[in-house]
Amino acid sequence: MSVLVVGTMAFDAIETPFGKSDRIIGGAATYIAYSASNFVKPIKQISVVGGDFPQSEMDDLASRGVILEGVQIKKDEKSFFWSGRYHMDMNERDTLDTQLNVLANFEPILPESYQDCEFVMLGNGVPAVQHSVLKQMKNKPKLVIMDTMNFWMETAMEDLEKLLKDVDVLLVNDSEARQLSAQYSIVKAAKEILKMGPKYLVVKKGEHGALLFHEDKVFVAPALPLEEVFDPTGAGDTFAGGFIGHLAKTKDISFENMKTAIIVGSAMASFCVEKFGTTRMKEINAADINSRIKQFVDLVNFEIELV
């Protein structure tokens, strides 16, 4: 089952209370691909990079079953760059620098060979770009999942609202859910957002886990309690990769299976934050993932008899 991934492949420079990285590989689509490729192949990537993006990184992704035909390489330009500083509460961060570079005029082109993708992951990015990819698909995908952020709510709300009508699952964090719905209560926010188009809403709460909403149903998944969250960059994208990876692998888009996909996504995100950037994502194997998923089962499992 092919998975289509749209999003940035980029450079980040990150400061956390525990350390500081150089300019390292980042980008939503990079994290999504590293994560999802543990579950399903091929991943068909749509992105844009500059001449500065290392071939070794492309080769590494390709070796994991990531098809790069849809990644435009603009030799004379620079890749997107983001720099940020996390607070002691890793749910909060300040952007120090953003250089759009190749993203400034990115027009995604869907290769003909990507038309078979039934699962689509629209990584966080310009809503019109995300929508453009969807519109180039000749067949309606089985499932369209989309990530977005507050920045697009402030600068491209009209495009975002149009796009939401074509999306099955929306992934946002709690403050973004509040902003999008103008509701403080997450339960009320979910009700509003489910009226805007998506049939499923995933609210990511970082160290506090994630919530899945569908109709009047709700599921709660914890985050793995970690001694140290070393670098949360890419955790949401890694979550998204595990989420769509599990769904595409099992070809089951029921609410029950989405609950499992949330656990898989949470397990993948718990690896991502253990080291800077994509470092940890390159190290882990199936045994590590199984062992981590088993930890999640133990974490929430309890026996109960009623009063």
Added chain:
Amino acid sequence: MSVLVVGTMAFDAIETPFGKSDRIIGGAATYIAYSASNFVKPIKQISVVGGDFPQSEMDDLASRGVILEGVQIKKDEKSFFWSGRYHMDMNERDTLDTQLNVLANFEPILPESYQDCEFVMLGNGVPAVQHSVLKQMKNKPKLVIMDTMNFWMETAMEDLEKLLKDVDVLLVNDSEARQLSAQYSIVKAAKEILKMGPKYLVVKKGEHGALLFHEDKVFVAPALPLEEVFDPTGAGDTFAGGFIGHLAKTKDISFENMKTAIIVGSAMASFCVEKFGTTRMKEINAADINSRIKQFVDLVNFEIELV
């Protein structure tokens, strides 16, 4: 199985973003007793009130199996009074007024008829008062659970440290766990706190649920996602009441059963916050509780096969 409860019985005046209460019944021991009495009787209460504390409230507690022999009534004095205002984020609140009144020189006396209690719940209060009750017990209880708060860490840390050595289970919220341990990471905080005496640590995170730590084991329970948290006052005490109520009812203090007790406590707390003060605690019955516990099972239950 008798349960001993120590703590305040008092008045509160509460402001939330959704409304404002008059001077209403509150106090840690009040909430604990209302909650625990759904699971086990008798509850043997130790507290102190002034002449202003309504007899009707005493009668109501008594009708639920709460023994009040250990509640001192100081006819010419006033009950403890606390007034506070919650922020939009209900995990945050400002104290507007605190009047110690009868609490200023409270010396708890353990009635002889309370000596059979094997389960002890030390509600939040002066550590020396909590400890005094423990010291009056001739037999070592099967389980001592204690709640405390940041105020005592700042004003009575020495007494608190002594008391912690005699406590089996400590209940605190996440910021209190950080303050007590001088560790930011909750996992590291738990490790430090488990060296201070308690064998079990419960970290309450409000709308984000609760964590249970024991040796190298951890369990995570969600909070029920609610449309509105109307008034969080007493939620932690109500949680504690459900937690000890379940343990005392089942007479099982294993880690496995504590996990279940956390779910029961969480279910009870989810009722408490639905209305001002103890209102909701007086309305609910066993059927309501069973139905709510069932919601928690659905909330976290998932199926998984490994990769």
